[in-house]
Amino acid sequence: MIRSTSKPVVNDNPFMKPMEWVSLALLVAVIFVVLPMLLDAFRLNLVGKYLTYSFVALGLVICWGFGGILSLGQGVFFGLGGYLMAMYLKLEASSVENTKIQSTPGIPDFMDWNQITELPWFWKPFQSLPFTLIAVIVVPAFFAFVIGTAMFRRRVGGTYFAIITQAIAAILTILIVGQQGYTGGINGITDLRTLNGWDIRTDSAHAILYFVNGALLVGCILFAQAVKKSKLGRILLAMRDKEDRVRFSGYQVASFKTFAFCLAAVFAAIGGAMFTLQVGFMSPSFVGIVPSIEMVIYAAVGGRLSLFGAVWGTLLVNWAKTTFSESFPELWLFGLGALFIAVVLAFPNGLAGIYRTYVEPRLTRRVKALEPAPAVALPHAAE
Amino acid sequence: MLGDYSLGDLSSIFVMQGFAGLILFSVYVLMALGLAIIFGQMGVINMAHGEFMILGAYMTYLCSGFFQTHLPALFPAYFFVAMAMAFLASGALGMLVEWALIRHLYKRPLDTLLATWGLSLILQQAYRSIFGAREVGVELPSWLIGSVQVTDTIEIPINGMFVMGVTTLITVGVAILMYRSRFGAQVRAVVQNRAMAGAVGIDTERVDRLTFGLGCGIAGIAGSAFTMVGSTGPTSGQLYIVDTFLIVVFGGAASLLGTIASAFSISQTQSTLEFFLSGSTAKVITLLAVVGILMLRPQGLFTLKVRR
Amino acid sequence: MNAALLPSHIIGADPAEKNFLLAVEALTVSFDGFKAVNDVSFYVDPNEIRVIIGPNGAGKTTVLDLICGRTKASAGSIKYKGQELTKLSESAIVQAGVGRKFQTPSIYDDLTVFENLEISFPRGRSVFGALTFKRDAEVRDRIEEVASMIFLKDQLLERAEFLSHGQKQWLEIGMLLIQDPELLMLDEPVAGMSVGERIKTAELLNQIIKGRSVLVIEHDMKFVEDIAHRVTVLHQGKVLSEGSMERVKNDPKVIEVYLGH
Numbered sequence: 001m002i003r004s005t006s007k008p009v010v011n012d013n014p015f016m017k018p019m020e021w022v023s024l025a026l027l028v029a030v031i032f033v034v035l036p037m038l039l040d041a042f043r044l045n046l047v048g049k050y051l052t053y054s055f056v057a058l059g060l061v062i063c064w065g066f067g068g069i070l071s072l073g074q075g076v077f078f079g080l081g082g083y084l085m086a087m088y089l090k091l092e093a094s095s096v097e098n099t100k101i102q103s104t105p106g107i108p109d110f111m112d113w114n115q116i117t118e119l120p121w122f123w124k125p126f127q128s129l130p131f132t133l134i135a136v137i138v139v140p141a142f143f144a145f146v147i148g149t150a151m152f153r154r155r156v157g158g159t160y161f162a163i164i165t166q167a168i169a170a171i172l173t174i175l176i177v178g179q180q181g182y183t184g185g186i187n188g189i190t191d192l193r194t195l196n197g198w199d200i201r202t203d204s205a206h207a208i209l210y211f212v213n214g215a216l217l218v219g220c221i222l223f224a225q226a227v228k229k230s231k232l233g234r235i236l237l238a239m240r241d242k243e244d245r246v247r248f249s250g251y252q253v254a255s256f257k258t259f260a261f262c263l264a265a266v267f268a269a270i271g272g273a274m275f276t277l278q279v280g281f282m283s284p285s286f287v288g289i290v291p292s293i294e295m296v297i298y299a300a301v302g303g304r305l306s307l308f309g310a311v312w313g314t315l316l317v318n319w320a321k322t323t324f325s326e327s328f329p330e331l332w333l334f335g336l337g338a339l340f341i342a343v344v345l346a347f348p349n350g351l352a353g354i355y356r357t358y359v360e361p362r363l364t365r366r367v368k369a370l371e372p373a374p375a376v377a378l379p380h381a382a383e
Numbered sequence: 384m385l386g387d388y389s390l391g392d393l394s395s396i397f398v399m400q401g402f403a404g405l406i407l408f409s410v411y412v413l414m415a416l417g418l419a420i421i422f423g424q425m426g427v428i429n430m431a432h433g434e435f436m437i438l439g440a441y442m443t444y445l446c447s448g449f450f451q452t453h454l455p456a457l458f459p460a461y462f463f464v465a466m467a468m469a470f471l472a473s474g475a476l477g478m479l480v481e482w483a484l485i486r487h488l489y490k491r492p493l494d495t496l497l498a499t500w501g502l503s504l505i506l507q508q509a510y511r512s513i514f515g516a517r518e519v520g521v522e523l524p525s526w527l528i529g530s531v532q533v534t535d536t537i538e539i540p541i542n543g544m545f546v547m548g549v550t551t552l553i554t555v556g557v558a559i560l561m562y563r564s565r566f567g568a569q570v571r572a573v574v575q576n577r578a579m580a581g582a583v584g585i586d587t588e589r590v591d592r593l594t595f596g597l598g599c600g601i602a603g604i605a606g607s608a609f610t611m612v613g614s615t616g617p618t619s620g621q622l623y624i625v626d627t628f629l630i631v632v633f634g635g636a637a638s639l640l641g642t643i644a645s646a647f648s649i650s651q652t653q654s655t656l657e658f659f660l661s662g663s664t665a666k667v668i669t670l671l672a673v674v675g676i677l678m679l680r681p682q683g684l685f686t687l688k689v690r691r
Numbered sequence: 692m693n694a695a696l697l698p699s700h701i702i703g704a705d706p707a708e709k710n711f712l713l714a715v716e717a718l719t720v721s722f723d724g725f726k727a728v729n730d731v732s733f734y735v736d737p738n739e740i741r742v743i744i745g746p747n748g749a750g751k752t753t754v755l756d757l758i759c760g761r762t763k764a765s766a767g768s769i770k771y772k773g774q775e776l777t778k779l780s781e782s783a784i785v786q787a788g789v790g791r792k793f794q795t796p797s798i799y800d801d802l803t804v805f806e807n808l809e810i811s812f813p814r815g816r817s818v819f820g821a822l823t824f825k826r827d828a829e830v831r832d833r834i835e836e837v838a839s840m841i842f843l844k845d846q847l848l849e850r851a852e853f854l855s856h857g858q859k860q861w862l863e864i865g866m867l868l869i870q871d872p873e874l875l876m877l878d879e880p881v882a883g884m885s886v887g888e889r890i891k892t893a894e895l896l897n898q899i900i901k902g903r904s905v906l907v908i909e910h911d912m913k914f915v916e917d918i919a920h921r922v923t924v925l926h927q928g929k930v931l932s933e934g935s936m937e938r939v940k941n942d943p944k945v946i947e948v949y950l951g952h
Contacts, residue, residue: 064493150679167670167673178661293497336504337502345488
């Protein structure tokens with residue numbers, strides 16, 4: 001046996017590298033200082049809405065970027081989080097006093113329109129705020145756990161998984177639209193007013209919610225960073241590359257995949273709940289196939305392996321979408337389509353890849369002390 | 384829900400809904416055939432498949448208009464020309480797309496999925512710019528309208544039988560092409576071992592391009608058939624893509640017979656349920672059943688056990 | 692089973708009485724009707740080095756796949772220290788003490804050599820365990836120790852992608868070493884190596900086989916003669932011959948199908 005007595009040759013695996021701290025500081029500064037100073041209340045609320053999508057993109061970085069599991073159904077979890085929140089808010093807005101002109105006062109207006117005379121059983125618990133907050137996390141996580149366990153234990157992955165998740169997004173949308181008495185149908189759940197008595201429609205409430213949203217986002221980024229830095233993060237990367245090797249190193253691959261999928265679902269659900277709070281409604285148009293796959297492009301544009309990139313990518317795409325669809329609506333779909341193609345063909349590592357290739361080398365040349373961050377290349381076979 | 388009907392009523396309903404579902408079934412089969420060739424044989428996920436179908440539908444619409452104004456005498460026969468045009472247009476576009484896009488991504492199936500989604504957005508917007516946002520419909524020649532009365536309670540639409548006949552012909556043609564012809568042998572050789580196929584002198588790039596073009600061309604014919612059941616709009620194709628993928632996966636991706644059986648069971652289940660329930664509930668139940676079965680049996684219904 | 696084929700010390704011994712590390716009995720697997728492994732039985736003693744040889748398509752790799760759970764058996768049993776493996780999941784088989792090296796080097800290109808080895812360290816294998824795994828002194832020391840055994844001490848921080856083919860093979864052997872399995876299965880460990888690498892690998896294998904049983908698939912006869920205690924010859928999914936290299940070499944059946952051509 002050779003017992004090594006020399007000092008460990010490996011660095012201490014710090015929580016974040018210096019450049020990552022810089023990225024975090026930059027993000028915090030932009031979200032909490034720069035944007036609130038530059039933008040009026042309406043625009044800031046709009047950015048707040050975009051930032052809720054970046055929760056989804058962040059989850060996709062973990063699940064798709066690291067784990068190689070592409071879910072085309074993240075809208076399902078975004079929607080679940082959003083709808084569960086909306087159910088609470090709607091019940092609060094539908095007090096007997098507010099709804100006394102209805103034939104059945106005290107139930108949401110769309111139920112009354114659909115001749116429903118009693119609050120359905122699955123709506124009842126959402127009269128409680130603590131229950132709602134727990135459900136926003138637990139229900140999507142449980143749903144993802146069931147799907148993930150069923151699929152990953154049977155070694156379903158790659159394109160099959162993508163198709164099945166997409167089908168689930170389609171099913172949920174059809175279900176929500178079809179069951180309008182229970183869900184508000186195509187219009188969704190609208191006319192939300194107060195959160196535990198606090199009016200969420202005012203500019204000051206929007207501003208407070210914006211900062212809460214930002215804080216939650218930073219919290220999620222830090223949690224994702226902890227996952228990335230842990231051995232679990234490295235196992236996800238390893239699994240994406242050589243699944244069998246991980247399996248024959250004694251790991252239950254399915255559990256790790258399920259974990260990544262559940263984490264992505266929880267992030268998406270938090271985003272969805274914050275969306276409902278800031279925008280004041282939730283509708284099936286955020287659940288289906290189209291929004292789900294659009295959320296993938298946010299992560300792809302930011303760089304599918306970059307946690308911070310997920311946020312920048314989301315902001316950039318949505319900023320472009322708003323700008324283009326305001327001035328050249330017919331061009332936007334061409335632009336978005338081209339973006340999908342470009343990000344796959346030309347920039348598979350997105351903004352983060354461009355940054356690492358062109359910007360970082362210049363920066364690190366100046367700051368000698370910083371270690372070069374090895375750019376993790378895109379695996380050629382994502383299966 | 385079944386209790387209100389007598390046994391005789393029920394069997395008539397099943398038969399009627401069965402024939403009413405014929406066109407839907409044919410559209411599904413043709414879409415799925417094209418996709419099964421592209422996905423099953425090449426492993427490529429083509430999210431723009433619905434847009435290739437819609438191109439076929441627009442070609443049919445153009446032909447219908449052209450024959451009405453310029454060749455009214457030949458109008459009864461235009462549908463055959465339209466189908467050929469649909470096949471050629473979608474096939475040609477497919478080959479172009481393979482050359483420009485798909486061939487760079489053969490080793491990255493998930494990325495192909497994103498890129499072809501981008502393509503589908505571009506195509507949708509292109510259709511909107513060219514044909515307008517409003518949905519268009521086609522005139523059917525008079526001999527395709529109407530139905531044949533079989534018994535008192537059962538009547539079969541003529542266009543359904545026509546489309547069914549065309550679908551059968553194409554399916555048989557594809558089966559012969561894939562399993563009996565030299566081209567089919569080359570496709571399968573490339574699928575199984577690209578390097579070896581190249582080494583024995585098969586032009587693998589050409590085979591890829593033709594295979595992809597063939598799959599897209601068949602989608603174009605599906606679009607022709609589609610004009611008989613629905614009106615054509617820029618985003619009509621998107622509604623079909625999930626169903627079609629489920630059909631292909633459900634049937635077992637590499638099996639043509641499985642694809643047909645699965646298209647049949649899915650379209651018939653949906654069409655029969657639609658009689659008793661609302662359309663959306665029927666769809667939800669059908670899709671849920673398929674997804675549920677796929678979770679239990681991910682390899683699909685018709686697959687052989689092979690060494691991994 | 693044909694008793695005449697078996698080496699003398701097995702004849703008459705009831706497998707249940709003897710403490711085999713691995714007892715494979717009547718193992719069969721069929722793929723769509725084709726029996727890739729057909730009624731195969733053999734027994735591996737503790738600390739034995741067993742080499743499986745046989746022409747291409749004889750079912751050698753499939754036997755390893757069956758033992759480590761990658762392929763499910765159609766019939767037969769695989770007992771490891773008395774425990775039935777055919778019903779366990781892959782990860783449970785690994786945790787029971789069976790390690791497997793694949794034919795082509797199977798390492799994680801995107802991770803460093805250190806991280807490759809760390810993943811194989813037998814601790815924190817559950818989701819929660821992996822989240823809370825600490826890279827402590829024990830882990831570091833062990834990784835460095837193994838890295839120097841596999842000649843990669845200076846490459847610890849390098850990404851595995853940039854290693855040479857031989858180094859990748861060593862890295863995978865190192866990943867197994869860290870796992871410290873009692874039964875080590877190696878699929879063609881010297882295939883594709885240069886002469887120099889081959890000598891170093893033989894040296895490495897001689898070092899790591901101490902204190903464990905090893906099941907090796909190898910085509911290189913020189914290498915087999917050097918390391919094998921006993922040899923099992925597979926042919927068309929069946930055991931053709933078994934015994935010392937000397938005995939197997941002179942078996943007319945073996946000469947006919949394998950060594951003779």
